[in-house]
Structures are given as C-alpha cells and as structure tokens.
Amino acid sequence: MNLQNITLVSFGYFEKDLLEKTAEAVRQEFHGIVNVREGHIDLSEFYDPARRQYNGNGLLKQVDALSFPDTIKTLGLFNVDLFIPILTFIFGQAFLGGRTGIASLYRFSNERYGMTGNELLMLDRFKKEVIHELGHTFGLIHCHNPTCVMRSSTYVEDIDQKEQQFCLHCRGNLETLTGGFLAE
C-alpha cells in the first residue's frame, strides 16, 4: 500500500484543467502521488440561510469521514462560500496534523471584488490555498516568511503576495514531520 498518496476530492463543478493544474502543483510541492476524484455531498445540509454561506466545520468533518484507499491526506475542493461560526468567511481549513482539509475556490475570482476576471490569478490563488491547507494536515503552522505558502492570508491580496512553494524553513519542518519521505 502506498501511503504517500494525496487525494483531491472535488465537490461540485470544477473545470478539468483547473483540477489537473492544481494537482500538478501539489505533486511538485509534495513530491508524492496525487489523485483527483469526484465526491458527492448534499451541500444543503451545510447551508446556513441566515449567513447564506456553508458551514466549513461541518464540511470538514464530512470529508474527513470519507475514506479513500492508499491515501494519506485528503483535501475537499468546493466552490461555495465557507464560514466557521466565529469568522465571517474562510478560504479553507484543515485538521492540523490530521488527514483532511478543505479549500474553496469561491472567493478567489476577481469578479467577486468588482474587478476584471483573471483565470490565471484565480488558479494561482487556489493552488496556493490547496497547498497551504495540505501543509497544515502535515502539521505545519503559519509561517512569518512573506513569500512562503504557509503564510497566513486573510485577504486574496495576501495570497497574491506569497509563492506557491514552502520556504526552506517550512520545507525542512515538512521533511522532519513526514520522516523524510517527501525529500527527493
């Protein structure tokens, strides 16, 4: 059994190209096998009509309950507006050092901010968020390096400031946390 597999599970409609490019970015950063699957969840269960958003905590638990063979980490991909009770929105979240995370594409398109659409920028943001949340599942915490993908981002503009790679410090931590299997 190959325990190095990372599975990206899409819930809802995603462009195939976007999923492939995201998977490729994850592959490059984690040096592992990355599978992309389609998942099905009744999202209405997690919809909060008062906030008109989807409960991120509930979705994270739901994805965590799914099991995929040969998979060490699972990341649920959504295209809905996520929230957690204490915060007005989240881009994604994960169990620190756990096996599951979620990320949403919803707030990454420029149009949501009254700006001209930019597919490439949206893809870049999504890739960074997916890698960031996967980093948490491997036990990485937020990094103070402004260009590290593990830098905390509360606005999309913050995401644009960072790279989609781990800084040397976080990469070192990642290798320690994973027992070195990510090292090429």
Next chain:
Amino acid sequence: MAKKISILVVDDEESVRDSLYSWFIEDGYRVECAENAKKALTILESDQFDIVLADIKMPGMDGLEMLRRIKAHKHDSIVIVMTAFATVDTAVKALKDGAFDYVTKPFDPDDLTHLIRNATKQISLAEENETLKQKVVTLENVEDLIGNSDAMKNVLREVESVAQTNSSVIITGESGTGKELVARAIHANSPRKFFPFVSVHCGALTESLLESELFGHEKGAFTGAMYNRKGRFEMADSGSIFLDEIATISTKMQVELLRVLESKTFIRVGGNKEISSDFRVICATNKDLKNMVEKGLFREDLFYRLNVVNIHIPPLRNRIEDIPLLVDYFIRKYCTSMNKPPIPIDQAAMNRLQEFNFPGNIRELENMIERAIVVGDGKKIRLKDLPLEKTILTTSAESLDDFEKTFILQILTKYNWNISRTAKALKVDRVTLYHKIKKYDLKPADQQ
C-alpha cells in the same frame, strides 16, 4: 527564541471553541479551551495564559464577571471579550473593567489576526518594560542620604535589604534626621518605584481631615465636599504610602488604620463602595512608640503590624564625621539652585559646626548652610555667616573657661575682630578683652 504566546478561549458554544482553537493552533499559539467561566478560572489557577478570549454571554457566571475576577487576580492580564450582540453599554462596561478589546461575533479573519497581533504587541511591550525596569534597578541610588559614618552605612544597608520586600517599616529618629528621605529611598529602590510615593503628615491634620485625606470622600460627605475625592491610600495603589508622625494619630484613627492595613480595603468617607488598593506602608516617628504602647497611648496590635522592620536614624551629633560631607552636599545644592559656583567653607566654621550639637539635626544644618550662602560674601562661608551664637549654650563646653573662650571668640568673629566693638558688646574694657584673648590664645580664623 521568542516565547510561545498562550491563549485561553472561553465560550459555551463548542463550534466557536473548536474554530478558534484550530485557527490559533495553525498560527502557532498554545491554546486551551473552557466551556464556562468557572472552568476557565480553575484553569487559570494552575496555568498562566497571555491572552484570554472570552464570550460575554455564558450560562452561570458571565464574561464580565469573569473579567473582573481575572483582573483582581492578575491586573495585567489581557482579556478580550466577544459578544454576538454588541451594545455600547456592554462594550463600555467591559473596557472600563479592564478588557483589552471588545469584538462582535462573527469577525473577519483579518480582525482576529489584528486583535491577537495587538495583544501580542502589548505583551512584548510589557515584558520589555519589565526587563528595562530590572535593568535600571542597579542605577537607582540614594544620593540624598549622605553619610560615611558606620551608623549611616548601617542605615543604607537596612534600606537596601528592606526595599525589595513588601514589609511595613517604621523609621525612627529625632526630628530633622531625614526620615522622609529614608522612606523615599526605600520606595525608590523597591519594585514599586514606578508607582506613586504618597506622603501624609499625620501630625498636621485633625482627625476628621486625616480621615478624609487617607480614605477620600464622596460628594456631599460633609459641608463643602462638592466632588468625589480620592484618598491617599487610593492614590498610593501599587506604590508606597508614607505616614509621617504616626504617633500623633488618634485612637479612632489607629483602629481604622489597622483595619485598612489588614484588609487593604477601605470605604471613602460618606461612601458605601469598598475600594481596594495595593500599597506598602512606611511610617515615621520621633517618639518612642514602644513606650507609648506600654502607656496605652498607641495600640499594641497596630504597633506590631507597622513595626515589621525598624530603621533607626541616629542624630547628627552622634555622627559628626558626616558633617563635612553634608556641608559639602548642601553647599553644592544651594549654590546650584542660586546659580552660583560652589564656595568653600572656612576651617574654623567647619570646626564649629562639628562642635555644635544640632538639636534640629540635618534640617538645622541645611538651613544654616542655605542662610550662610545667602548672607555671606559669596566667596567663602565664614564662622560669622553661621547663626550659631544664639545656641552657644548647646556647645560641648565642659567648663566655665571653655564656655568663656568659645563665647568671646564668637563675638570677636561677629565683629570682625574689632576689639572696641567686641569689648563694648561684651561690656568689658579693651584691656580685659586683650587679656582674655591672650589667656585663651584666640586668633582670627584665617590665622589658625
């Protein structure tokens, strides 16, 4: 390596606790959660947290009550309160009770980040402040406490050792020996030095005035009390209160004082709210309190409460070796304040000062030097500039001859060795005066 900031999340909603827990853990903080205020207070008894993030509305004890209890236990705790229903009243109440900030749920991720960043900044500033305070401890001196005598060195040693404690101190010594200076030195070298040193001269106030002075009063407490007024105990919060002439306070005030010292709480005159204040008490007296206790004039329990440490300042006549140092210090002090260059003192004047018994102690010496600088010629302090003639009887003359010698020399000095004027002042003829000068081998100061 920087210290890991710790956060205690207190909220009755599990989802809120979990969300905040995950968020803070991902940010690298140490986090613990409590589902109610009671549990949070129990956790805080055994563990310390840099930041407490608490919901206001919780079943049982609410967040505001918890805030008050946390602050009473550790006044510099950083407590941030959260609420789902923000009202100006609760916000003001929370901030008045010492909350660091106040936020409405749910908040933007960026607000949460900023909130914690600000609190973290506050913590590091407080730590930096503490470090700096500890660094300057070694720089603190007691420059106003002058003396190289064994007696004075002993006082300085006692000041140094007692300063670091919180014990009550009684400073005894004759009037004018510098009891307040010693009290200030204790305060200036104590961990309380960045907080007020409040001085109260108990002997100068009537019983009712002293009560109002110490405890403060509420508006309308008595005729003329138009506004609320803070008492000295309240003003001395975190600092030291110096009660001078403690032996003069009435029996009623002794009872009040004992109660305040034991509970560190009091009520303003005309008020009903209990106020607490964390002060250190330093007292001074020129009376023998032990003797007063034996005679029933001073409460024994109060005496023992105050007399944890006793520092006795010897009178100046018992440490005459300190007089030159003190004279030099006062010359520099007053010449500087009068914008004059420091002037020397005539040896005869210094000798005479060392013979004098100074019933008024250092205060008397200080006044003499100040006067001499004012009335003198500005070049040198001479014997004639010192007001010693009226107190000649207090010199150390042991025989009639000694006394006569000292007295004649003083009058000669006063009249600049003008024989006729001196003889006239002494009501003797010039021949008799010459005879006495020869007999006692008297010479002008500059020829000695």
